[in-house]
Amino acid sequence: MSGAILILGATSAIARGAAAAWAQRGHRLYLAGRDVESLRRDAADLAIRYGVAVHFGAFDAAAHDTHAAFLQRVTDEMGELEGVLLAFGYLGSQAKAAGDFREALAIINRNFVDAVSILNLCADQLEQRGRGFIAGIASVAGDRGRQSNYTYGAAKGAFALYLQGLRNRLFPAGVRVLTIKPGFVDTAMTWGMPGLFLVASPIDVGARIVTAVERGRDVIYVPWFWRYIMLIIRSIPERLFKRLKL
Amino acid sequence: MNTLNKDIAGWGRYPVQRCELVRPERHAELWSEAPSLLARGQGRSYGDAALNEGGRVVLTERVNRFLAFDREQGIVRAEAGVTLAELLALTVPRGWFPLVTPGTRHVSLGGCVAADVHGKNHHHDGAFSSSVRELELITAGGRRLRCSAQENAAAFQATVGGMGLTGIIGEVELQLQPIESGYIRARHQAAAHLEELFRLLQESDGDARYSVAWVDLMSRGAALGRGVVMNGDHAARDELSGGRRLTPLRLPPARVRNIPCNMPGWLLNGLSIRAFNAQYYRREGSRSGSFLLDYDTFFYPLDTLANWNRLYGRRGFVQYQCVVPTATALEAMRQLLQRLADSGHPAFLGVLKRMGPAGAAYLSFPMEGYTLAMDLPMKGAATLALLDAFDSVVLQHGGRVYLAKDARLAPASFRAMYPQFAEWQRVRRELDPHGVFSSSLSRRLGMEEQA
Ligand SMILES: Cc1cc2nc3c(=O)[nH]c(=O)nc-3n(C[C@H](O)[C@H](O)[C@H](O)COP(=O)(O)OP(=O)(O)OC[C@H]3O[C@@H](n4cnc5c(N)ncnc54)[C@H](O)[C@@H]3O)c2cc1C
Ligand SMILES: NC(=O)c1ccc[n+]([C@@H]2O[C@H](COP(=O)([O-])OP(=O)(O)OC[C@H]3O[C@@H](n4cnc5c(N)ncnc54)[C@H](OP(=O)(O)O)[C@@H]3O)[C@@H](O)[C@H]2O)c1
Numbered sequence: 001m002s003g004a005i006l007i008l009g010a011t012s013a014i015a016r017g018a019a020a021a022w023a024q025r026g027h028r029l030y031l032a033g034r035d036v037e038s039l040r041r042d043a044a045d046l047a048i049r050y051g052v053a054v055h056f057g058a059f060d061a062a063a064h065d066t067h068a069a070f071l072q073r074v075t076d077e078m079g080e081l082e083g084v085l086l087a088f089g090y091l092g093s094q095a096k097a098a099g100d101f102r103e104a105l106a107i108i109n110r111n112f113v114d115a116v117s118i119l120n121l122c123a124d125q126l127e128q129r130g131r132g133f134i135a136g137i138a139s140v141a142g143d144r145g146r147q148s149n150y151t152y153g154a155a156k157g158a159f160a161l162y163l164q165g166l167r168n169r170l171f172p173a174g175v176r177v178l179t180i181k182p183g184f185v186d187t188a189m190t191w192g193m194p195g196l197f198l199v200a201s202p203i204d205v206g207a208r209i210v211t212a213v214e215r216g217r218d219v220i221y222v223p224w225f226w227r228y229i230m231l232i233i234r235s236i237p238e239r240l241f242k243r244l245k246l
Numbered sequence: 247m248n249t250l251n252k253d254i255a256g257w258g259r260y261p262v263q264r265c266e267l268v269r270p271e272r273h274a275e276l277w278s279e280a281p282s283l284l285a286r287g288q289g290r291s292y293g294d295a296a297l298n299e300g301g302r303v304v305l306t307e308r309v310n311r312f313l314a315f316d317r318e319q320g321i322v323r324a325e326a327g328v329t330l331a332e333l334l335a336l337t338v339p340r341g342w343f344p345l346v347t348p349g350t351r352h353v354s355l356g357g358c359v360a361a362d363v364h365g366k367n368h369h370h371d372g373a374f375s376s377s378v379r380e381l382e383l384i385t386a387g388g389r390r391l392r393c394s395a396q397e398n399a400a401a402f403q404a405t406v407g408g409m410g411l412t413g414i415i416g417e418v419e420l421q422l423q424p425i426e427s428g429y430i431r432a433r434h435q436a437a438a439h440l441e442e443l444f445r446l447l448q449e450s451d452g453d454a455r456y457s458v459a460w461v462d463l464m465s466r467g468a469a470l471g472r473g474v475v476m477n478g479d480h481a482a483r484d485e486l487s488g489g490r491r492l493t494p495l496r497l498p499p500a501r502v503r504n505i506p507c508n509m510p511g512w513l514l515n516g517l518s519i520r521a522f523n524a525q526y527y528r529r530e531g532s533r534s535g536s537f538l539l540d541y542d543t544f545f546y547p548l549d550t551l552a553n554w555n556r557l558y559g560r561r562g563f564v565q566y567q568c569v570v571p572t573a574t575a576l577e578a579m580r581q582l583l584q585r586l587a588d589s590g591h592p593a594f595l596g597v598l599k600r601m602g603p604a605g606a607a608y609l610s611f612p613m614e615g616y617t618l619a620m621d622l623p624m625k626g627a628a629t630l631a632l633l634d635a636f637d638s639v640v641l642q643h644g645g646r647v648y649l650a651k652d653a654r655l656a657p658a659s660f661r662a663m664y665p666q667f668a669e670w671q672r673v674r675r676e677l678d679p680h681g682v683f684s685s686s687l688s689r690r691l692g693m694e695e696q697a
């Protein structure tokens with residue numbers, strides 16, 4: 001089994017880690033994102049290291065009305081898709097988002113609305129085909145609202161709920177849906193951020209995503225111990241939680 | 247671009263300095279606007295070459311994509327953050343090997359170019375730059391310059407060995423050498439003292455592609471400079487037998503070595519090093535005839551011990567590497583070893599090697615002669631004074647110190663050792679008129695001041 005996989009937001013470091021793991025297993029890839037010159041380099045690198053065919057092309061998550069044509073182009077080039085990884089996202093700044101609605105909207109759109117736009121189309125296609133997978137990167141930040149990043153957390157939480165519903169809908173069709181909830185990952189998004197702990201490498205996180213897809217998992221926390229950290233965080237009563245500086 | 251202020255060091259863990267780190271994920275982000283910039287690869291230079299105290303350091307580790315690999319011609323092009331380890335993993339199974347490799351595979355291509363590194367085959371094949379077909383140099387302002395020995399030749403010769411001070415190397419294109427197997431046919435010969443070591447090196451390296459000598463730095467008196475000459479050549483397929491012959495380019499993954507690994511840091515003193523060296527001398531020196539080693543064991547024995555620099559403890563260590571012209575090299579090395587012996591300063595891991603003719607790069611370290619490298623635990627003023635004494639010996643014999651290993655050379659000594667500094671500086675001023683690229687090493691050595 002080495003079908004074609006579409007990666008949305010393929011310039012992300014986590015996506016790069018997953019792409020390497022898939023390429024190593026012989027999957028053909030389509031790398032999609034805004035920075036086409038970087039994608040060209042990534043595609044060359046994967047093809048040289050792993051000897052697989054890697055395609056790439058422009059994709060802007062925010063340009064919803066281009067999504068149908070984009071997906072058509074991808075399937076024309078690659079044939080039927082085996083699966084889709086959605087990696088794009090935007091952390092933004094909570095401080096800025098509190099006073100500037102455009103920032104809040106960008107965070108909500110990039111992490112939720114844009115994802116719905118493209119995944120609705122992917123879901124239809126995979127459902128018709130009757131197998132395959134959709135994997136989406138949400139976040140542990142979506143498990144509980146905190147003052148430091150609740151706009152991002154709300155958008156990621158909404159995305160996780162959306163994936164949950166999608167999983168339910170696509171189950172009869174034999175299409176698996178994986179929700180990925182990373183903790184801190186050592187990427188451009190977190191570089192230089194104060195207060196990081198237990199930071200995981202994006203290569204490891206990418207490899208975990210690929211094995212989770214293979215095993216048909218529903219929801220994963222990466223690294224695994226975040227499941228327990230979040231269990232504790234979720235179990236703190238709200239009347240206490242609201243007093244914490246988190 | 248997000249920044250991270252952090253204390254970092256070179257491989258010797260001396261000195262430790264606070265730098266502003268950025269870590270681009272893509273080639274397009276290598277350049278960023280900052281008053282002071284320096285690229286850093288894997289931080290395997292020993293001293294302050296890859297430090298920029300108070301300034302910005304651009305980590306290139308994530309800019310590591312292969313861009314092209316011609317399996318017929320053995321030409322590979324990659325972003326400068328690619329390491330030799332990654333290169334070997336790609337090319338060895340296809341029968342290609344780097345023309346020049348230093349003693350660790352955890353170095354970036356950018357670092358290999360910027361230090362114009364040499365290998366055990368310098369007497370045969372020259373330094374790293376002789377395998378570089380082309381570079382992309384990102385100069386001040388973010389301009390991209392294609393350079394090679396033919397195109398923009400001055401920029402090329404200033405960048406090779408230029409210690410990151412001409413700009414950021416973005417891409418490197420290399421010519422590799424064909425190999426039939428991943429094995430090396432090696433031969434060891436023991437030498438009872440320095441003179442014999444020199445004689446064996448000279449006699450044997452004419453026909454050996456790779457040649458280097460381990461020196462017992464704790465030897466004294468008549469045995470001063472005793473050691474083991476280690477020669478090697480790539481093994482042809484028909485030199486192998488059994489399973490190796492069937493898959494000559496596939497190597498067993500796990501390798502067990504028993505060099506200093508099992509010694510805790512506080513054990514690296516004169517006594518323990520002497521005991522280790524005596525045993526090493528007996529064992530390695532008595533291996534007779536030729537024998538096959540996989541290339542990892544032959545080229546990268548230290549890589550089997552991750553973070554071995556921690557053995558030296560918190561104060562770190564310095565490596566002193568110099569090269570001295572052939573004519574008086576034996577005399578110079580004898581003086582250095584004698585001074586070391588007289589000082590009573592512990593020193594570990596001595597390496598002696600004959601070098602071939604110098605290349606064309608202005609600040610490249612190699613020159614025709616002999617090079618000696620020694621690791622010394624950092625013991626403050628005593629260590630620094632000893633190394634100053636070494637400098638005067640090296641200067642007196644017309645030699646020089648390797649900047650990629652240096653943490654303490656004085657500006658005047660540097661100028662005397664690198665006579666092409668003024669020419670280099672002229673080219674560098676054209677490439678970077680405002681001196682954006684700068685390092686702790688360049689400021690310490692007065693490389694920013696007019697020659
Ligand atoms: C165990 C060991 C064995 C070694 N053996 C040898 C040997 O046999 N022969 C030898 O010659 N050396 C040897 N070295 C030294 C090592 O090869 C060099 O110091 C090399 O430069 C390290 O590469 P790096 O990627 O770690 O570079 P760094 O240490 O990160 O940087 C070294 C220099 O290169 C510059 N630089 C790095 N990347 C770029 C870039 N992209 N653009 C511009 N400038 C850049 C830096 O500014 C700095 O001046 C050895 C080192 C170790 C630890
Ligand atoms: N790093 C962490 O600690 C962490 C933790 C939890 C979850 N996550 C999630 O993991 C995913 C990957 O993030 P990362 O850490 O790898 O950071 P990253 O490198 O910043 O990745 C974000 C990616 O989103 C892409 N993107 C942004 N806007 C886009 C748009 N309009 N159209 C297309 N692509 C767009 C970016 O591509 P371009 O800018 O090249 O266009 C970039 O590749 C994100 O969803 C993030 O929220 C990360």
